[in-house]
Every structure is written in C-alpha cells, then in structure tokens.
Amino acid sequence: MRVDVYGANHSPWVQAVLLGLHEKSIEHSLRQVPPLQTLKKTAVLMPAVSFDAGPWQTESSQILAKLGFTPISEPDLAAVQAAWQGVLHRTDKPLDFFVGFADAGDDSAALLQRSIRNFLRSFIAVYMFTLITYAKRVLKLPEPADFGDQYLPWERALAASAGPFIDGDAPGIRDLLLFGVVQCHCSIPTPPLTALQSDPRLSAMRGWIATMHKRFSNYPHLYSGAYFAPNLPQPKRAGVGQRGLFYLGLLAMFVLLPVTLSLVIVLMIRVPR
Numbered sequence: 001m002r003v004d005v006y007g008a009n010h011s012p013w014v015q016a017v018l019l020g021l022h023e024k025s026i027e028h029s030l031r032q033v034p035p036l037q038t039l040k041k042t043a044v045l046m047p048a049v050s051f052d053a054g055p056w057q058t059e060s061s062q063i064l065a066k067l068g069f070t071p072i073s074e075p076d077l078a079a080v081q082a083a084w085q086g087v088l089h090r091t092d093k094p095l096d097f098f099v100g101f102a103d104a105g106d107d108s109a110a111l112l113q114r115s116i117r118n119f120l121r122s123f124i125a126v127y128m129f130t131l132i133t134y135a136k137r138v139l140k141l142p143e144p145a146d147f148g149d150q151y152l153p154w155e156r157a158l159a160a161s162a163g164p165f166i167d168g169d170a171p172g173i174r175d176l177l178l179f180g181v182v183q184c185h186c187s188i189p190t191p192p193l194t195a196l197q198s199d200p201r202l203s204a205m206r207g208w209i210a211t212m213h214k215r216f217s218n219y220p221h222l223y224s225g226a227y228f229a230p231n232l233p234q235p236k237r238a239g240v241g242q243r244g245l246f247y248l249g250l251l252a253m254f255v256l257l258p259v260t261l262s263l264v265i266v267l268m269i270r271v272p273r
Contacts, residue, residue, distance in 0.1 A: 105238025122249030
C-alpha cells in the first residue's frame with residue numbers, strides 16, 4: 001500500500017496518523033505543503049492522506065480506522081479533543097512559534113523540492129499563527145481553570161484498562177490520538193505540559209507516556225522525549241540552509257502582508273467546519 005501524508009508534525013491529528021503508520025510499520029511519504037488537490041478542496045486542513053494515489057482523506061480518526069485500528073466512539077473522540085485545550089497558548093511567544101516551525105522542516109529527498117517546500121511552509125506558519133490569534137482574541141474560546149482536569153477522564157480510562165495502554169495490551173486509536181495531543185503540547189510548550197509533568201492526580205498519565213516512549217522509541221517525530229522519562233532525542237532539525245529558506249519565505253510573507261492576510265482569510269473561510 002502506497003501512503004502519502006500531508007501535514008506538519010506540530011499537529012496532534014497529523015501526529016496520530018504518523019504514529020499509526022509507525023505502529024503498523026507502513027512506509028509512507030510526508031510532505032508539509034498541501035498538494036493542489038487538497039488545497040482546492042479543503043484548503044490547508046491537515047492531515048490529508050492518500051492511499052495508493054487515491055483521493056485525499058482528511059479525518060484522522062477515519063484514516064486510522066482504514067489503517068486497521070478499531071474505530072473510536074464519539075464520546076471518546078470528544079474527550080481527546082478536549083485534551084487539546086491550551087493549544088491557543090502556542091502563540092504566546094511568537095518567536096518560539098516560528099522557530100518551532102522552522103526547525104520542523106520538510107525533509108523531501110530531492111533538494112529542489114525540499115527547498116521550495118520549506119520556503120512555502122512559511123505561509124502555513126503564518127496561517128496557523130493568524131488562526132490561533134483569531135480564536136484567542138476574537139472568538140475568545142474558553143479554557144479550563146486547571147489544565148490537568150482535561151486529562152482526568154484518561155486517568156480513569158487507564159485505571160480501568162486491562163493492559164498498559166488505554167486500549168489494552170497494544171496501543172489503539174485512543175492511545176494514538178491522545179499521544180498526538182501530548183506531542184502537540186510538547187512541540188511548542190503550552191501550559192498543559194506543566195500539568196502533565198507535575199499534577200499529582202495524573203500519575204497514570206505519566207506512566208502511560210513512559211510506556212508510549214518505550215513503544216515508540218525510534219519514532220522520528222517524538223517531541224515529548226525532552227520532557228518525560230525515559231528521555232529520548234528530539235526530532236531532527238532542518239538544516240541551516242533549509243531553515244534559512246523558511247525565514248526567507250516568512251520575510252516575503254510579511255513584505256506582502258496585505259496579500260498574505262487576504263489569502264489566509266480566503267482559506268480560513270474554505271476550511272470545512
């Protein structure tokens with residue numbers, strides 16, 4: 001099976017799909033600039049996955065089910081999505097936000113293709129920064145008083161599990177989606193990371209993260225390895241030249257700011273709700 005993936009490893013839902021592919025030992029390609037087909041249909045929404053050069057699919061839980069994982073229930077999916085609260089703090093330090101995107105460069109084998117994609121990736125970063133800022137400043141989405149609260153359902157699920165993973169003796173779709181959320185909070189640190197590290201109520205969660213680290217010790221997109229035991233290396237940074245191309249693209253986006261923001265708004269409107 002040929003699997004092509006579009007998405008940035010800062011996204012929890014992209015992470016979940018990549019974790020699923022790793023767990024199933026399925027070879028795949030990863031690109032961080034959307035193919036034209038998805039750009040027309042779902043804008044920059046990620047992940048998008050194509051199986052055997054077929055139509056691109058964009059719902060991570062459905063993609064994981066197609067990979068062979070037991071589908072997740074709606075209440076469990078809602079609980080996973082709730083654990084993502086705090087993501088709006090990713091832009092609290094703009095410099096860290098853009099450095100994080102620069103470091104996680106596209107790693108296509110062909111130099112020219114890699115260079116073009118890393119230049120164009122700057123638009124994805126500006127889009128995400130604008131989207132988060134809009135959600136935080138305009139929509140004013142509510143947040144929990146204590147970020148540790150959003151993990152208590154999973155603390156209980158781990159206590160009820162017959163194995164070391166939420167789904168038992170092997171990681172299932174709930175493990176993959178929730179661990180993707182953990183990677184998101186660690187890739188550009190947010191307040192939920194502090195809760196996961198130190199909240200005394202979340203000891204089972206920390207034990208589960210350690211178990212996931214052992215299971216995915218050679219997974220190349222593991223951001224949580226710097227914050228939880230057993231500690232593991234951070235994902236490989238893009239080369240200096242490729243990071244430079246990203247920053248050059250970022251400069252171009254700011255020079256052409258009216259055009260950039262107009263395109264961002266158009267794509268935000270076109271993303272399926």
